[in-house]
Amino acid sequence: MESTNGTTIILMSGDMDKVMAAFNIAVGAAAMGKETVMFFTFWGIKAIQKGNLTGRSLFARMMGLLNRGGINRIGPSQFNFWGMGRWMFKQMMKSHKIISLDDLRKTALELGVKLLPCQMSMEVMEIRKEDLIEGAGEPCGVATMLELSDRSKQTLFI
Amino acid sequence: MESTNGTTIILMSGDMDKVMAAFNIAVGAAAMGKETVMFFTFWGIKAIQKGNLTGRSLFARMMGLLNRGGINRIGPSQFNFWGMGRWMFKQMMKSHKIISLDDLRKTALELGVKLLPCQMSMEVMEIRKEDLIEGAGEPCGVATMLELSDRSKQTLFI
Amino acid sequence: MESTNGTTIILMSGDMDKVMAAFNIAVGAAAMGKETVMFFTFWGIKAIQKGNLTGRSLFARMMGLLNRGGINRIGPSQFNFWGMGRWMFKQMMKSHKIISLDDLRKTALELGVKLLPCQMSMEVMEIRKEDLIEGAGEPCGVATMLELSDRSKQTLFI
Numbered sequence: 001m002e003s004t005n006g007t008t009i010i011l012m013s014g015d016m017d018k019v020m021a022a023f024n025i026a027v028g029a030a031a032m033g034k035e036t037v038m039f040f041t042f043w044g045i046k047a048i049q050k051g052n053l054t055g056r057s058l059f060a061r062m063m064g065l066l067n068r069g070g071i072n073r074i075g076p077s078q079f080n081f082w083g084m085g086r087w088m089f090k091q092m093m094k095s096h097k098i099i100s101l102d103d104l105r106k107t108a109l110e111l112g113v114k115l116l117p118c119q120m121s122m123e124v125m126e127i128r129k130e131d132l133i134e135g136a137g138e139p140c141g142v143a144t145m146l147e148l149s150d151r152s153k154q155t156l157f158i
Numbered sequence: 159m160e161s162t163n164g165t166t167i168i169l170m171s172g173d174m175d176k177v178m179a180a181f182n183i184a185v186g187a188a189a190m191g192k193e194t195v196m197f198f199t200f201w202g203i204k205a206i207q208k209g210n211l212t213g214r215s216l217f218a219r220m221m222g223l224l225n226r227g228g229i230n231r232i233g234p235s236q237f238n239f240w241g242m243g244r245w246m247f248k249q250m251m252k253s254h255k256i257i258s259l260d261d262l263r264k265t266a267l268e269l270g271v272k273l274l275p276c277q278m279s280m281e282v283m284e285i286r287k288e289d290l291i292e293g294a295g296e297p298c299g300v301a302t303m304l305e306l307s308d309r310s311k312q313t314l315f316i
Numbered sequence: 317m318e319s320t321n322g323t324t325i326i327l328m329s330g331d332m333d334k335v336m337a338a339f340n341i342a343v344g345a346a347a348m349g350k351e352t353v354m355f356f357t358f359w360g361i362k363a364i365q366k367g368n369l370t371g372r373s374l375f376a377r378m379m380g381l382l383n384r385g386g387i388n389r390i391g392p393s394q395f396n397f398w399g400m401g402r403w404m405f406k407q408m409m410k411s412h413k414i415i416s417l418d419d420l421r422k423t424a425l426e427l428g429v430k431l432l433p434c435q436m437s438m439e440v441m442e443i444r445k446e447d448l449i450e451g452a453g454e455p456c457g458v459a460t461m462l463e464l465s466d467r468s469k470q471t472l473f474i
Contacts, residue, residue: 005466010314012179017358021328024436028458042175096440120182124254142186146312150163154462154471155312156326168472170337200333278340282412300344304470308321313470 006035006152014043023104030111041118109135164193164310172201181262188269199276267293322351322468330359339420346427355461357434425451
């Protein structure tokens with residue numbers, strides 16, 4: 001019988017604080033032995049991009065510019081202040097010995113969290129499979145996401 | 159016995175990208191045969207308004223002005239740039255043959271997705287039943303929403 | 317046997333409208349007899365802070381300044397306009413006889429809703445137990461939150 005005790009996280013936000021919350025919950029769930037899936041859509045795709053420039057249309061290039069540098073370059077949803085927010089957040093996290101977003105993502109992968117990109121978002125933003133980090137799963141659609149979610153005790157939209 | 163396999167979406171956001179994500183998930187769920195309900199609250203009500211001016215208080219008129227034009231006039235949560243964001247989003251969606259928000263909503267209705275407005279939000283924003291699109295259900299409260307949600311495998315707050 | 321019919325709300329937002337939505341759902345759930353838990357993380361902690369200044373680091377002091385005044389001083393996610401939004405929201409709520417955030421929180425506590433602060437957020441933002449309102453529960457981590465959520469019919473991330 002299939003597990004029905006999983007955790008599904010739909011990450012639509014590309015804000016640093018929300019990305020961090022999403023990975024923290026995912027790592028916690030996986031550590032408890034729950035089958036854990038993260039589904040990355042729209043701005044959330046930033047969290048599994050390498051950070052290179054992608055796409056050729058005006059929009060895709062704009063998105064690429066904004067995402068340049070990958071997960072270490074994203075800022076929080078509040079107090080961004082032209083990069084100050086990110087810097088402050090990092091200082092604060094460092095001084096409190098909080099794990100970095102990059103390491104948190106590695107831990108998630110090590111614990112078997114599935115990182116699935118949303119196919120439609122990839123098409124619209126002109127992101128190719130090779131623009132994503134190693135370990136990212138196959139792009140999939142809403143149906144796959146919902147099937148995984150049906151086997152989960154909680155599905156969070158972040 | 160009642161279905162316990164439904165999908166409930168609470169849409170509080172009025173941002174174009176989030177409204178689109180909500181309808182995409184709803185349409186996907188309904189297409190899978192899941193009993194699907196969308197509950198529209200606060201800014202989310204925009205997504206089922208006709209787009210006319212409503213209410214007489216200062217606040218209600220401000221809300222009305224901002225919502226003028228209905229679902230085709232709302233902008234994304236990021237990159238709005240005084241309307242540029244919306245225009246770009248639409249171009250991008252068009253060039254990638256992504257269904258428009260308007261058509262997505264029609265599809266949702268055709269697939270039997272229930273679109274329920276939050277009663278309290280309607281009162282506070284002075285929106286009348288006739289200000290909502292045809293097909294919108296009866297205004298209801300938190301209790302009704304939670305009862306529907308109790309029969310769902312996933313409840314998303316967007 | 318333990319209840320499996322609860323409601324879990326993870327509140328990460330500190331925006332007035334979202335805090336209000338969260339408490340409204342919590343109060344509705346508790347009134348229906350559901351075991352209801354609210355888990356406050358990041359900006360959401362504002363909703364159970366007394367509103368005094370906390371912490372000594374630059375970041376903690378900034379957070380403290382922004383949170384000064386507690387739950388009555390927070391503004392909505394849109395139309396804040398340097399405090400105008402909050403004032404308008406309050407006027408509108410008053411004229412429609414909507415319960416204030418402060419009273420809503422009291423009702424939640426009276427109905428037995430558990431208000432749990434996220435331990436990591438408290439550490440990072442240098443918030444002490446005594447900075448939280450009376451009635452707030454013991455700080456806890458992701459594991460505790462997920463265990464409570466596993467017994468819930470719906471877990472909302474707000």
